Amino acid sequence: MKRREFLKNSILASGSILVPAFLKPFEAYSEEQSQGLKNLVVIQLSGGNDGLNTVVPYGLDGYYQMRKSIALAPRDVIRLDDLQGLNPNMEALREIYDQGWMTILNSVGYPNPDRSHFRSMDIWQTASKADEYLTSGWLGRYLDSNCQVCREPWSAIEVDDSLSLALKGKSKKGIAVREPAKLLNNTREPFFSEVTRAHDEHLNEDNLGYLYKTMIETSSSAAYIQQTSRTYQNKVSYPQTAFANQLKLVSRFINSGLNTRVYYVSLSGFDTHTGQVEQQGRLLRQYSEGLSTFLKELKLTGKLDDTLVLTFSEFGRRVEQNGSNGTDHGTANNLFVFGGSLKKQGIFNDVPDLTDLDNGDLKYKIDFRSVYATVLDKWLGVSNRVVLNRNFSNLDFL
Numbered sequence: 001m002k003r004r005e006f007l008k009n010s011i012l013a014s015g016s017i018l019v020p021a022f023l024k025p026f027e028a029y030s031e032e033q034s035q036g037l038k039n040l041v042v043i044q045l046s047g048g049n050d051g052l053n054t055v056v057p058y059g060l061d062g063y064y065q066m067r068k069s070i071a072l073a074p075r076d077v078i079r080l081d082d083l084q085g086l087n088p089n090m091e092a093l094r095e096i097y098d099q100g101w102m103t104i105l106n107s108v109g110y111p112n113p114d115r116s117h118f119r120s121m122d123i124w125q126t127a128s129k130a131d132e133y134l135t136s137g138w139l140g141r142y143l144d145s146n147c148q149v150c151r152e153p154w155s156a157i158e159v160d161d162s163l164s165l166a167l168k169g170k171s172k173k174g175i176a177v178r179e180p181a182k183l184l185n186n187t188r189e190p191f192f193s194e195v196t197r198a199h200d201e202h203l204n205e206d207n208l209g210y211l212y213k214t215m216i217e218t219s220s221s222a223a224y225i226q227q228t229s230r231t232y233q234n235k236v237s238y239p240q241t242a243f244a245n246q247l248k249l250v251s252r253f254i255n256s257g258l259n260t261r262v263y264y265v266s267l268s269g270f271d272t273h274t275g276q277v278e279q280q281g282r283l284l285r286q287y288s289e290g291l292s293t294f295l296k297e298l299k300l301t302g303k304l305d306d307t308l309v310l311t312f313s314e315f316g317r318r319v320e321q322n323g324s325n326g327t328d329h330g331t332a333n334n335l336f337v338f339g340g341s342l343k344k345q346g347i348f349n350d351v352p353d354l355t356d357l358d359n360g361d362l363k364y365k366i367d368f369r370s371v372y373a374t375v376l377d378k379w380l381g382v383s384n385r386v387v388l389n390r391n392f393s394n395l396d397f398l
Helices: 003-008 061-066 088-098 117-126 138-144 180-187 190-198 205-229 242-255 276-300 368-380 384-388
Strands: 039-046 102-109 156-158 262-268 307-313 333-339
Touching: 039 242, 039 276, 039 368, 088 102, 088 276, 102 368, 138 156, 138 262, 138 368, 138 384, 180 205, 205 242, 242 262, 242 276, 262 276, 276 307, 307 368, 333 368, 368 384
Parallel strands: 039 262, 039 307, 156 262
Antiparallel strands: 102 333, 307 333
16 A cells, blocks of 8 residues: 555544554553653743833832832832832732742843844743744753653643744644643544645645644544543632633643643733733733642642742833833843742842843843753753753752
8 A cells, every 4th residue: 555545544534533553652651650740831921021010129219210100119019028029919929939939030031132022032932042043942842852751742731722932842842732622622523634635635745644643643632631631620719810721721731640741821911011000910910810829729739849830021121111101122031930849939139230231121140041951950851951052050949
C-alpha cells in the first residue's frame, strides 16, 4: 500500500481517528510518572501592567511628585514594608504574602527595551535579545530539550483557543485547551476528518503526513485530558470571572494527576493610557482574587509545594503620568513568583530607584532571563543554557 493511501485510510467513517499502534504512545503513559511532578504556571498580564501602581513605592516622594492625580494614597496601600505596598485592590493577596507564598522581584527587564506590545511580548515569550528574532518560545524549547516527561503535546497546556509563541518549540509544542469536553467533541466531528480530504490535492506526502500526525496527536490528547481531568472536582468556590475560570481549570488539571509540566494563562486589558486607576484596579482585583483562590485550593489538596506560579507583563509604564490620567509604555517592571517552596519570600530586592531614570523610565536591575534560568535549572531540571542559548546566572528565590 502506498504511503498516501495508508495515511488516507487512517481516517475512519465515524469521525474519530483510527490511530495505528505504533503511532499511539499515549496509552502507555503510566500514572507513576505524575508522582512528584513539579508544575509551572505562567500568568501573562497583557498590555503592559503598571508596576508602580501595583507594588506602590508609597515611601518615595518622587512617586507622588510624578503622579499628581493617579498616585495611590499611603493610607490606602496594603503596606509590606516602610517603602512599598500592594495596590488596595490586591487585598486577596495579603494573606498569600503573609503566608510566605509570594516573592516580588522589582525592576525586571532587559537591555535596550522595546516599547511595542507585539515585539516586547515576543522578546519575553522567546527569551531573545532585543535585536534577535526567534521563532520558538522558551517553554517550547524546554519541551524540545531532554526533559524526560515532555514527550506529548499535553506536557504544556495553554488555557485558551490558540497557542502562544512561548509554548511553540522547534520540534515540539504544547496544546491549547479552553474546554476539555468541547475539544474532545470537536475531534469527533466528521469535519475533523474531512479537512484533509478537502485539501488533499494541495498537499504533498510530507505535508499530508504532518497534518495527519497533528490530528492524531490532537485527538489522543483531547481524550486523555478530558478523561483524566474529569476525575477531580474543585473543592473551593472560584470568583465568577474568565480569569478565575482559567485557574479553576488548571487546578483541575493539576489535582487530577494530569502528566503536564507547564500551564499558561493570561489576563488582558492593562494598556492603561487613560483612566488608569479604575481600569487597572478592576483587573488587579480579578487577578488577585482568582489567584488567591487557586493557591488556597492547591494548599488544601497538598499540591502547593509542587507548584510554582510566575506572573509577568511585557513591559511596565513610564514613571511620570500622562495628561489623560494614565501612563504610557515604559520599560522595567515587577514580576511575581508564588508557591509553597520559595526560598526567599517577600520582597526580593530594593525598591525601584525613581531618582536614577533612563529618559524617564526605570532602569532594569534583573534580567528576566535570569528568572527563566532559575526556573529551568532549579524547578524544571533542565540546563538553562540548552533552552536560552547562553548561560544566565540563577537567582536565589528558589
